[in-house]
Amino acid sequence: MKAQQILRDYLTSKWYFYLTAILFIVAANIINSFFPRLLGRFTDQLDQGQMTQPVIVEYSLLLLAVGVSFAVLGGIGQYIVVRLGRLFEFVTRRKLFGHFTTLSEQFYSKNGVGKLLSYVMNDVTAVRESIAMGVNQTTNATITILSAMTMMLLSSIPLYLIGACVLPLAAIPWIVTGIGPVVRKRSLTVQDSLGKMTEAAEEQFGGIRVTKKFAVEPIMMRRFGAAVDQIRDNQLHLVRVSSLFQASIPFLGALSLVVTVAFGGYLTIHDRITLGNFVALTLYVRMMVNPLQQIGNVINTMQRSRASLERINELLAVKPDIQEVESSGSIDLRHAAIHIRNLSFSYPDSDRYALHNINLKIEPGKTVGIAGKTGSGKTTLMKLLLRVYDAPRGTIRFGEVDIRDLSLESLRSQISYVPQDGFLFSTTIRDNIAFYHRDTAFDRVEDAARKAQIYSNITEFPEQFETKLGERGITLSGGQRQRTSLARGIIKDSPIMILDDSVSAVDSITEKKIINMIRSERRNRTTLIIAHRVSALKHADEIVVLDEGRIVERGTHHELLAHQGIYATLHAIQEEGNSDAAL
Numbered sequence: 001m002k003a004q005q006i007l008r009d010y011l012t013s014k015w016y017f018y019l020t021a022i023l024f025i026v027a028a029n030i031i032n033s034f035f036p037r038l039l040g041r042f043t044d045q046l047d048q049g050q051m052t053q054p055v056i057v058e059y060s061l062l063l064l065a066v067g068v069s070f071a072v073l074g075g076i077g078q079y080i081v082v083r084l085g086r087l088f089e090f091v092t093r094r095k096l097f098g099h100f101t102t103l104s105e106q107f108y109s110k111n112g113v114g115k116l117l118s119y120v121m122n123d124v125t126a127v128r129e130s131i132a133m134g135v136n137q138t139t140n141a142t143i144t145i146l147s148a149m150t151m152m153l154l155s156s157i158p159l160y161l162i163g164a165c166v167l168p169l170a171a172i173p174w175i176v177t178g179i180g181p182v183v184r185k186r187s188l189t190v191q192d193s194l195g196k197m198t199e200a201a202e203e204q205f206g207g208i209r210v211t212k213k214f215a216v217e218p219i220m221m222r223r224f225g226a227a228v229d230q231i232r233d234n235q236l237h238l239v240r241v242s243s244l245f246q247a248s249i250p251f252l253g254a255l256s257l258v259v260t261v262a263f264g265g266y267l268t269i270h271d272r273i274t275l276g277n278f279v280a281l282t283l284y285v286r287m288m289v290n291p292l293q294q295i296g297n298v299i300n301t302m303q304r305s306r307a308s309l310e311r312i313n314e315l316l317a318v319k320p321d322i323q324e325v326e327s328s329g330s331i332d333l334r335h336a337a338i339h340i341r342n343l344s345f346s347y348p349d350s351d352r353y354a355l356h357n358i359n360l361k362i363e364p365g366k367t368v369g370i371a372g373k374t375g376s377g378k379t380t381l382m383k384l385l386l387r388v389y390d391a392p393r394g395t396i397r398f399g400e401v402d403i404r405d406l407s408l409e410s411l412r413s414q415i416s417y418v419p420q421d422g423f424l425f426s427t428t429i430r431d432n433i434a435f436y437h438r439d440t441a442f443d444r445v446e447d448a449a450r451k452a453q454i455y456s457n458i459t460e461f462p463e464q465f466e467t468k469l470g471e472r473g474i475t476l477s478g479g480q481r482q483r484t485s486l487a488r489g490i491i492k493d494s495p496i497m498i499l500d501d502s503v504s505a506v507d508s509i510t511e512k513k514i515i516n517m518i519r520s521e522r523r524n525r526t527t528l529i530i531a532h533r534v535s536a537l538k539h540a541d542e543i544v545v546l547d548e549g550r551i552v553e554r555g556t557h558h559e560l561l562a563h564q565g566i567y568a569t570l571h572a573i574q575e576e577g578n579s580d581a582a583l
C-alpha cells in the first residue's frame, strides 16, 4: 500500500464536499480582500476633505458587509472541513479495528496493545488535524495571498514598491523545504516514544495487582518515568526545530512591514503614491503575513502527520498470517476423524521445535486426554488444530480434508475451545456465557452455568446473570472465572470441544462433577482434555503424554499405569497427595 493510500481514498471519495468547502472559503477570502482597498479609499477621501456623514455610513456598511460575508461563508466552509475531518477519524478507526480483528496471534505477540492503541488514537488524530487544517488554512492562505496580490496590482501602487515589500516573504518557501524534513523525522521519533509510553502504561495498569503485592511500586515508577522522560526529550527536540521554523516566518513578515513603512512612507511624503494607497499597501502586506505563517503551520503539521499516516498505512498493509485458500470450504466435523501425521512445528521466531513428529488419530466421538509437563507442547497442538498458527500442509486433516483447505469460519465455529484463563469481557455474566450467540435463550444460559458448576455462585450476586464483570463491575475469583469461561464453551455445543487445562483452578470435588458432566454431555462427540490432574483424564478413550514436544506414552488409563512411565508416576504422586490429605 502506498504511503498516502488511505487518505487519498478518503479525499477522492469526498471530493465534492471538499470542493464545496473550498469554494466557500475562497469566496470568503476574496470578499475579505476588499477590506484594505475600502480603507484605502476611505483614507483618500478623508485626506482630500471629501468626508461627509453619508460617506462614513456608506463605508461603515460596506465594511460590515465584508466582515459578515467573510464570517458566514468562511464559517460554513470551515464547518464542512472539520466535519469531514471527524468523519475521516471515524472511518479510519473503524477500518483499523476491522483490520486488527483479521490479524493473528503472532501479530499481537509482536505488537503490544499500547502501541496499537497509540496508532488508533494519536496517529489517526494527527492525520485528522492535518487534513482539516490543511484544507482550511491552505485555501485561506492561498486565496488571501492571491487576492491581496491582485488587489495591489489593480491599484495604482508602483510594481517596484510591491516587489520590494513582498521580497522578504519570498524566503519562506526556502525555509519550509529546508526545515520541514527535519520536523518530520523528529516527529516520527516523538510518535514512536508516545507509542512506547502507551505500551508501558498499558502493561503497568495490567500488572498493577502484581506490582502492589510485591511492593515494587518504586521500580515500576522508575520504569514508567523512563518512558515519560524519553518522550520529554524527543518532544523538546521537536519543539526546538519547529519553534525555529514558526518564529522565522513572523520575523520575515515583520521585515516586510518595515520595508513597506520605510519605502512606502518615503514615496508617500514625496507624493509618488497617495496616502490611501500607502494605507492599503501596509494592510495588504500585513494581511499576507498571517497566511504565510499559516502555510508554515500547515506544512509543519503535514510533516508530522505524514509520519502518522505512514504508520497507519503500514499497519493496514499487514497481511494476516493465517490465509484462507480461495477454494476453502466447510465440512461437518461431527463425523470427521482428526488425523495428525508426522507433525513437527516450531514457532515463527523460534529456532527450536515445539512439537516433534506427532502422529495421532482421533476418531469422531472419542475423548482424548493429553498430559505432559508445562512447556511440553500441549497448548501448541491445540493452537494448530484451531489454526491460530499454521501447521505444515498435509500434517493435519479433518476427515479427508487438509486443515488448510477448510474455511476458518467452518473450522472455528465447530470447535469449542476453553483455555485455562479465558478472558471475560466487561459486560454481564449472561453476555459472557452467551458470547458465541448473544441472543441465546436465557434457559440455555442457565443450563450451561449449571453444567459448569457456576450457577449457585451467580445466583448469589444481587443482579444474578445481569451482574456486570470487569472494570465497572465485580471481580470473579480465578475458579469462578474459569467456570464462567467453561460455561461459554459448553453453550457453544460444538462437534469438537477442547478443554485446555480448563478446570485447573477448581477444587477436586467440583472438578469431578464437571468431568462427569462432560462425559455424559459429550458422549459420542469428540472431546480433547488437557489436564495436569490424572483425575480429569482417566476416563478418556486414549491418553497421550507429551514430553518436550514428542508423544512419549499413549494408551488408556490402565495401560499407562501398567507401563510405569511418566503418567504412572504422575498418578502415584497425586494419589499419594490425596492419601496424605485424607490422613
Ligand SMILES: Nc1ncnc2c1ncn2[C@@H]1O[C@H](COP(=O)(O)OP(=O)(O)OP(=O)(O)O)[C@@H](O)[C@H]1O
Binding pocket: 109, 347, 348, 349, 350, 354, 372, 373, 374, 375, 376, 377, 378, 379, 380, 381
Ligand atoms: N508464541 C510463541 N512463540 C514462541 N514460542 C512459544 C510460543 N508459545 C509457546 N512457545 C513455546 O513452545 C513450547 C510449548 O509451549 P505450550 O504452551 O504448548 O506448552 P504447554 O504444554 O501447553 O504448557 P502448559 O502446561 O504450561 O500450558 C514452550 O517451550 C513455549 O515456550
